[in-house]
Amino acid sequence: MAGLLDELIDALRCLPGVGPRSAQRMALHLLERDRPGGERLSRCLSDAMARIGHCSTCRTLTEHETCTLCGDAGRRRDLVCVVEAPADVLAVEQATGYRGQYHVLLGHLSPLDGIGPEELGLDRLEARLEAGEIREVILATGTTAEGEVTAHYIGEMARARGIRSTRIAHGVPLGGELEYVDRGTLSHAFEGRRDY
């Protein structure tokens, strides 16, 4: 069929979770029923790809020098939450009442892949810790081995400056049934039990 249509179907496949059939469905939907939507998507994509970079303070995604979270005077300046990715910032914002600062690593320590403290912006985090305002570092990196190593590394950074560091709780998810929870999580939940 048409060259441009085939190209559009192929280009849509760069989206995660979109295979050949859904790409075709998307392309035909836009062409037949929502051309204004397709044009708007085209403009938003090119704007976003060209203009969105990283916040100079916390490293999350933003088109400004400083993101709106870092620029929000209403947020606590004595708490910083360390996460691996911008998606984690969105998840914390959407799910919790956390109203402090962030540091986004954009990865985790992985010396074999050449990812050291500098790649994770830890020099910048260090400068923030040195500045003296921060009193607690909340470690919300992943539960993979790399995530744990990264949490440990940053925990030590905080400890060296007499700053408290905490790790978010890992355990049985709410509504989770014990028999379906994996062994590592369950054993972790037992070790981390609290007074009731």
Place this chain on the structure above:
Amino acid sequence: MAGLLDELIDALRCLPGVGPRSAQRMALHLLERDRPGGERLSRCLSDAMARIGHCSTCRTLTEHETCTLCGDAGRRRDLVCVVEAPADVLAVEQATGYRGQYHVLLGHLSPLDGIGPEELGLDRLEARLEAGEIREVILATGTTAEGEVTAHYIGEMARARGIRSTRIAHGVPLGGELEYVDRGTLSHAFEGRRDY
């Protein structure tokens, strides 16, 4: 968070089957891992929305005056298959060995919605039937009431010119289990049984 990111997430929701969470996942994936893919998608979208129109012969989607199927000299010119949408053309091309012409209705007869023969390009189909080359009209409209009425209408158009019209077979799908097939399909399959 960032204005441009929120706008991109919102714009992605014009895609069918994309809710707020997958839109967010798509936006972050493009920004963090595949900016060239995002830029290419933006270009393909704007090209496609601006330049893809309908084939002047069969009415399927194409950026040319005549689509590549209509322009293909290797295809039979004595067969025309009538379908409701461009997606149906792709489905027939991908699944069958059909090598004839098409007529794409871009809908079905629906007088209450103001969709009559003219909206379906039936004047153009009539002209093609009049031209004398076509010897069989394959009716592949949907099995809805409107699809059946449309098939009947076009069948009469063909009959009036002494042209054979056929309807694609409807029945139990391959691999389908009788107990899970809906009653209408099963009753249709019994009525349409053939010598074995």
